Amino acid sequence: MELVRRLLLAHCAAHTLSVIAGLLVVVPLALNGSAFKGRCALFSRGFWRTENLTVGGGEAEEVTHLVVQQWGPPAACQFATFVGVFTVLYGATQSWRSLFYLHRRHDDTLFSAFLTLLLSLCLLFLSGGASVTLTLGLVSWCDTVTDQNTRPYSCAESQSVPLYLDVETSSFYSELTCAQIALWCVTALWLTHSILSFLRLYHSHSQQISGPCLSREKELLLGQAHLDCPLPCQHIHPPQTPAVFI
Template identity: 85%
Template sequence: MELDRRLLLAHCAAHTLSVLAGLLVVIPLALNGSAFKGRCALFSQGFWRTENLTLNNEESKEVTHLVIQQWGPPAACQFATFVGVFTVLYGAAQGWRSLFYLHRRHDDTLFSAFLTLLLSLCVLFLSGGASVTLTLGLVSWCNTVTDQNTRPYSCAESQAIPLYLDVETSSFYTELTCAQISLWCVTVLWLTHSILSFLRLYHSHSQHISGPCLPREKERLLGQPRSDSPPHPHGHSNSPQSPSAFI
C-alpha cells in the first residue's frame, strides 16, 4: 500500500470518528436546550433562598430553592453547537470524498491540500475555544447549583435534588458532561485532521516536485538521449567519421 492510500484511509477513519463525536456534542446540547426552554445554563448566575412556597395546591411550607438572577449568554451554548454541527457535516462530506479518492486511486491537488490544511487549523482553534468555553461554563453552573460547593451534594448529585426552577433539571449534568467530553474529543480529532492534512500536502508537494524530474533522471541513468533534444544543424551525426570516408 502506497503512502497516499494509507493517509487517505487514516483521514477517512478520522472523519468517521468526527461524525460520531460531533453527534455526541449536538444531541446532548439540543436535549439540554429543550429541557431548559431555550435558555443556556453555562455561566448562569444565581443564589439559594429559603422562603415559604405552596407546592401542588398544598399548604405552604418552608423550602430552600435556587433563584436564577441571570441565565447564561445564548452564544456560549450556540458556539459549541455550531462546532458540533460543522464537524458532523464536514466529516460526512470529507469522508465520502476520501472514499471516492480511494476508489479513483488519486489524491487532492497541491492547492486543494493546502486549503484543507488551512481549514483544519482554523476549525481546530474554534473547537478548542468552544471546549474551553463549555468547560468553564459548566464549572460556573455547578458552582451556582452547589452554592460554591457548600451544599451537601455534588453537581452530579444535584440532578436528583429539586431546584424548584421552571425548567427540567433532572439530567443537566449528564447532558452537559457528555457534550463537554465529546467536544474535547472533537478538538483532538481536528488536531489529527491538521496533522494528516499536512502529511498529505507534503506528499502532494513531493510528487509535484519529483514528477517532472523522474523521466529525465531515468534517461540520464540509462544513457539515452532525450527525445526533445534538437537535431544537429547540418544533419551530421556527432560520431567520428570512419576511416573509409577518406578513401
C-alpha cells in the first residue's frame, strides 16, 4: 500500500505541474493570436521591401518594411493550443482523482489503469508533434523577420523594431518562445505520466494475480492442517485410584 501512495503522490505532483505548463502554453498563444488579429505567425512567408510610405501622418519617406506574402496555416497554432488546453483540463481532473484515491486509500482498476496508460502515450506523441511544429514554425517566422539573418538584429531584437505590419509585433518573440519552452515541458511531463501509468498498471496487475494466489495458498495450508489432525483432540485424564474403605 505504501508503494501505491507514493505512485499516487508522484502522479498528482506531475499533473499539477502539467496544469501550470499547459497554462504557460495557452496564455502566450492566446495573447499572440489576439495581437496578430487571429493570424498565425508560424510558417509565415514574406520579404523585405523599400518604398515610400507615410509614417505618422507626416510626409512620405523611404522606409524598408516587411511584406507578408502568406500567413501561416491556422492549424499550426491551433494544434499547440489544443494540446495546452487538454493538458490543463486533464491535469486538473487527474489531480483531483489522485487526491481522492489517496483519501480513500485505493487505486484504479486494472482496466482503468490501462486506459490511463494508453491516453498518456497518445498525448505524449501529440505533444511531441506540437512541440516540433511550434519550434519549426518559430524558426521559419524568425527567418522571415530577419531576412534569413541578413538584418542587423536578431529575432529577439526584431520585436522592438517597427515592421510596419497591420498587427502588433512588440512581443511576438517573447510569447512564442514562452509557449515553445512550456510545450516541451508538457511533452516531458507526458513522458513522466506514461512511466507512472505503466508502473501503476504493473502494480495493479501484480496485485490482481497475487490476490487469488494468496487465497489459494491459505486454503491449501488450512486443508493440510485439517488432514494432519482429522479427529478432535481429546483431553487425557489421569487414571483414578479406586477408593479403599476401611
